[in-house]
């Protein structure tokens with residue numbers, strides 16, 4: 001069993017329930033991971049993913065090895081049949097097979113480069129490991145998805161919903177740097193698995209996510225209108241998908257402010273973090289009692305623990 005996309009979940013409702021059970025008693029399965037090793041490979045920076053996934057593995061009694069592959073590993077070649085006389089020192093084939101001998105599960109973080117859309121959509125790093133590794137693969141944020149984050153988001157919404165059919169709004173917000181679409185992609189895919197929530201995406205015109213992911217999810221270009229009666233506001237920046245990886249809008253009117261939150265049904269504020277204060281969201285909103293970003297980050301542990309637990313039960 002791999003976990004590379006939130007779409008691999010058979011029943012989101014069931015998984016969220018199981019994660020909440022783990023949260024109540026996180027050390028219950030302390031023996032499940034005994035003598036099993038999680039190898040975590042980071043091609044990009046992380047705070048939450050690194051520590052929460054490690055914490056989850058420790059809760060399950062696993063050994064954990066972490067490598068900052070991006071700065072410390074050999075540069076990898078992903079194409080088959082290449083004459084490797086340029087920059088890459090090692091082929092993914094050997095690297096993945098070798099790491100598999102040290103690991104029972106390999107977790108990988110490898111962001112989009114945001115230069116070549118086709119290459120990013122091909123998920124070169126994740127798919128390279130999936131092809132050549134001989135142990136299960138866990139996605140800790142790839143070029144196009146962040147399924148551990150969106151599972152944590154689902155857990156957090158379940159804990160905070162106050163009515164049967166809450167309205168959830170994914171809102172684009174400005175950012176000075178070009179960011180990948182992985183988090184909003186997985187959030188959209190997770191919302192498509194929700195059967196008892198209304199979902200709206202709001203962003204400036206031209207900032208549409210990959211239509212193969214958004215499918216028939218509702219898009220409202222008027223942010224104020226989208227916020228009306230919302231129960232959850234999920235803020236996130238992403239760079240332009242059509243003009244791939246570019247920043248074509250940095251309008252501060254899209255920043256989440258207290259006045260915008262007044263349009264909602266006393267909505268909870270969510271963001272995956274890290275967040276740029278007073279760019280994405282004002283201090284007033286993120287510091288308000290409606291902000292659940294810290295709880296959201298805490299739930300990353302239980303999202304990872306649930307997935308690791310399921311994989312361990314399969315490989316046992």
Ligand code: CP
Pocket residue numbers: 045046047048049050141149272273274
């Ligand atoms: N939300 C998230 O994945 O945080 P990190 O990038 O710090 O891991």
